[in-house]
Amino acid sequence: MDSGRLLLFSLSLALVSRAFSDSLIRITPDRRSSTKLSRDDVLFCDSWRFTVETNDAGVWVSVPDRCVQWVKDYMTGDRYRSDSEFAADDSLSFAKTVQIAGDGKDVWVFDIDETLLSNLPYYAAHGFGSEAFDDSTFDEWVNLAEAPALQASLRLYREVEQLGFKIVLITGRIEPQRNVTEKNLVYAGYSNWERLFLRGRADSGKTALVYKSEKRRELEDEGYRIHGSSGDQWSDLLGFAIARRSFKLPNPMYYIP
Template identity: 60%
Template sequence: MASGRNMIVLLIFAFANKSFSETIIQMHPAAHRAHADDKGSGFYCESWRYSVETNDAGEWRSIPARCIEFVKDYITGERYRSDLEVVAENSLEFVKNVKMVGDGKDAWVFDIDETLLSNVPYYAAHGFGSESFNEKTFNDWVGLAEAPALTASLRLYKELSEMGVTLILLTGREEFQRNATEKNLLDAGFSHWEKLLLRNPLDKGKPATTYKSERRKEIEDEGYTIHGCSGDQWSDLMGYAMGIRSFKLPNPMYYIP
């Protein structure tokens, strides 16, 4: 009798185990299909954004049509703000462990657009980057000097200043936009920068990676040690004279080579 009961238990266990295994195998693809295209985002758009931020996507030209709503939800939501907070925290944690000389030559280089100032109000009116870039309308927006600060970046900026780090701003904006840029920065809470470097006529047509590398090299040639660089584009951070550490802020709206 005991052996009979044991055989029944084994058969029940084997059947249950087989059924459970088959359920697991079949459930995952079905669940994936059910959520993959929710509002045109889901797994595909999250993976696309990952490839953009890690630079696996290389020189991408536009947001996939199916991901426009996804980018809008991301860039206007808590996820974007949380990602910015983490980048700022990582930057601060790094600099706290840096041995600085303290001679005024310990520097941090910041990009401006989507790094210190947010152009989301502009891009909200232009498809969150899904429309072709219009230089005139964007320059008109810059001239208004109304871009708000990215809160996490402003806090990092102020903490670096209090630590005695020399703050250098390196932007792809052009020299004719200096007054508007300075006003916007000051109104948004940024101050006490050492240099504000903009493109001059000789820089016209240079890829951002080349232009920014040349400017960073000039900074180093002046005796500064660039402990950190912050930017939303890989072209803000790559090239040469890159500094000791680079910190990439998220930006799935556009790519600048």
């Protein structure tokens, strides 16, 4: 991409990103557009989201055309924030039951994208999951290091740390993005993680489920006890070397196997 187009892209994302504070997503749903959804569409899309969130739908590629406005309204409205808060509350209720040994080996694992950081400014400019994913434009967004925190997750992160858990981050981002990822995490309010795993060359071509399972196995081999795990994809949570309890955050915009 030439310098002129890159500058234009960066400015466009910056304008969308300014609709967000550092602590609260502020994209406003288009109420006029949402009224165009028929009752059948609302019912269909709500049930569609249920199947993808529970993994009943299995592999899926994109948001159905009739549900794009519904997903926009959901992701920018009170329901998404409320669902995220409930997931954080349930996670914290479990975390408080764990007896922390005090040897630094009790761990809570977090995914990053759509778990700790929100890429909603990017997806708002790219159809809320209705467009084919483009690695190049998404990497350009990542390099801005401006993704805001998901506030429910930031609260959970801080509270499990205070309880004595060590925080481990396992992301599908690649090793060359380590510096911008760390910069973005700090910008969004995160700190004091024990370990940050990113995909290296040896991880190329692995599914997220296999890659993240292998990183959890590495932790277990080092004597860490994985009590809790938080992610927006089932591939963040399933596989082997899984946590005692895994908590799925809402994300009807995309699926990663």
